[in-house]
Amino acid sequence: MSFSTDTHQLARTRIRATLEARDHRFRDLLRARVLAAGGHRLPFSRAVPRRSKLARMERETQLARGQLPGLERATIHGYLDATPGPVHYQRNAHPVGLEAERLIGELEGGHSLLFPSGAGATTALALALLQPGSTVAVADGGYWGTVALLRDELGRWGLETIPFDQTGPPPSADLVWLEPCANPLMSFPDLGPAITQAHAAGARVVVDNTVLSPLLLRPLEQGADFVLHSATKILAGHHDALVGVVSCAREDDAARLAAFRAASGIVAAPDPVWLMLRGMKTLAVRVERQSASALELARRLATDARVERVRYPGLGDPVAARYIRAFGPLLSFDVADAETALQLERSLALIENATSLGGVASTLEARARWEGARVPPGLLRLSVGLEDVEDLWADLDQALAG
């Protein structure tokens, strides 16, 4: 064999080895991406031996099992044989997001999509599924930011907002927006009849389930078309991640929303989504304890002469009791006036005088600072965290004393 033939053979062997190695790498990559796009053997599921044996697995177990997916931050993933895979550019999808969407979709019984915040989810839902001239009937007394966004911002693009009392039948509209345990006035809609009436009148229905989470209420099972979460709150649970979710009953709605999300770039980044996934591992225990403590504090506040009114569905709302077995972390109570409310805020020693809700640390604030005359001047919103309930009560008691 001549020297030159040897060299050629060596080169050919090297090229073949390189191609084979690349082939293996591509196959592995493809497998990883296909799994990431909805396969069953992703990190969360890997810890369980056989899916079929666990078909009726409790939601608590689903949340707690397995390893978190790796925090993959890459914005690009190479094509395979010149073909973009399901994960190729972060604006369309990323592995951590796909895993989170799979898990939340399983919990809700629908097709879930992530957004960078609850407000981002609201914006995307409205812009993707409504038209200029569409009407939205929105629960009065629910999250003021939703009303303001729909009315003041999206109103400029032709959306008409109709506030309504969600404890009664919804008015005629293209979209009906319900919010059980409405933040902060705590009204609770009769979901079944409200959804049926809305559908009969040709409306679609979205339920903002931020306060309760899918562990306490799954509105898609009640017939809702969409569920929205500010996952910033109890889903993520630690006041360190801003995320939103929309879950759709119908696949075609999810596809439309996913197309709008990719086009608009209203996309959740991997880091906060990863934090949300980690937070969700303890969602079940947080929801139980926060609900139990909130109920206990609501009961004590309700018999306290310094408090004028307590709003918590757990204090005997018969409609809420038909839908949920625990009532979540959020309650409101009214003191005499704005000055008394301010005094109480300033006197807190343990409870954080801050906005937001659903986190492991309790937060309290007078809502009139944001919502003006929409709420009573002495209304204080309390989100109950994981602190010992006796410590929380001691703080409220001393703060009420001024």
Ligand SMILES: Cc1ncc(COP(=O)(O)O)c(C=O)c1O
């Ligand atoms: C019930 C409810 N929905 C939606 C939102 C908006 O969510 P985010 O702050 O994540 O944009 C909030 C925020 O407070 C909320 O309380």
